[in-house]
Amino acid sequence: MLDIKFIRENTKKVQSSAEAKGYHINLSELLERDEARRELQREVDAIRERRNAIAAKMKGGKPEQNLIDEGKQVKIELAEREQYLTSAESELNELINKVPNIIFDDVPLGGEEDSVEIKAWGDKREGATIDHLDFAEQKGWVDFERGAKVAGAKFYFLKNGAVQLEQAVINYAIDKLIDKGFNLMTVPNMVSGRVAAGAGFAPKSDKESNEYFIENEDLMMIGTAEAPLTGYHADEILAEKDLPLLYAGLSPCYRKEAGTYGKHTRGLFRVHQFNKLEMYAFCLPEQSRDIHDKILAIEEEIWQELGVPYHVINIAAGDLGAPAAKKFDIEYWSPIDDSYRELTSCSNCTDFQASSLNIRVRRDNGAIETVHTLNGTAVSLARTLVALIENYGQADGSFVVPEKLRPYLGNRQTL
DSSP: OOOHHHHHHTHHHHHHHHHHHTOOOOHHHHHHHHHHHHHHHHHHHHHHHHHHHHHHHTSSSOOOHHHHHHHHHHHHHHHHHHHHHHHHHHHHHHHHTTSOOOOOTTSOOSSGGGOEEEEEESOOOOSOOOOHHHHHHHTTOEEHHHHHHHHOTTOOEEOHHHHHHHHHHHHHHHHHHHHTTOEEEEOOSEEEHHHHHHHTOOOTTOTTOOSOBOTTSSEEEOSSTHHHHHHTTTTOEEEGGGOSEEEEEEEEEEOOOTTOTTSSOSTTSSOSEEEEEEEEEEEOGGGHHHHHHHHHHHHHHHHHHTTOOEEEEEOOGGGOOSSOSEEEEEEEEETTTTEEEEEEEEEEOTTHHHHHTTOEEEOTTSOEEEOEEEEEEEEETTHHHHHHHHHHBOTTSOBBOOGGGGGGGTTOSBO
8 A cells, every 4th residue: 555645745636647658546535534534633632641741740649539530531532532442444554555556657658459569579480379277278288177066167177297397397496486586485374354444355255256265264366476575574563684585485376367358268378277386575665666677587597598589678657556657468479360469477466555554664774764666477377378389289298398398207308
């Protein structure tokens, strides 16, 4: 969430940034509620001063009855005004939580189609005929029919060589991130409503929510390790000398994929459950732009080493989520579609998530401020399998193992 002081001092910038993201917010109402809350806070502070003054007079002997009566009346007034203040703060926070993070100046304006390619790598094959789902089914690598029987549409069993390939990709990526200084961890597969909201995920009440919620529990199934990793340092004050902190979270992910039908839904590209290795960083504000570039560079290094052609796009404002100030996507070249398809992303969320979850840093000079957070996909399975099959599946039904993965598959050249 944005700091209310920042909103007061940068109203026009906050409003224009929200509009660029496609959010319809009423900052006038928010600021009116803020002023009402501040007035209530002043009243409460004044009553507390009166209470303390009365308490001081009542020390050292038997107090007069009028002082006792005044103390009782002040106690009643204070309880009433504190209740109003609590309600006002809750209503204000509800409005603030609807305000998205501001965008960086170099974020393109417009919708999804206005995102800008900033680089490309690899030779694009065209006119390929190996569809990943047909290929995987013929090899006995995936079973959607029985997945649907067990759990419903878009659930699946991954089998045999596909399981081995997935594990090879994960182990390769784990080694890569450890070498880059990331601390590896598995994470809780559920998070509380507070952590989910703090990370920027839509609440249970939002019909557009893409997450699964546990009935009668304050718990959400994670759609990415980003959510629990964001909450890892909630309500903590970190030391400046320890930043940046780099984490790699390995987890299954669960998504409804609401509203995505028609957008590359065949086979493994969009499914309700998949495994993912996520990068996450807590850092000083002045470090976040460089770390964003570092995360992107790691993502690029992975796909270059796996030999999958791609391009990088600077995501347009209208396609950014609430927490992101800027986001890069890597889209791989699909020789089946003769077009680019989304593969990974990485976002700089500045202090938006950390402010919501009270994650701060104590500077060496003693000053305390909010940290910045960033996240990025190392590898997302099963989408990675789609890209690999499309690029390495052979007409004779064999799969050529990318060289970087061979050490993780007993040095086998084919599957």
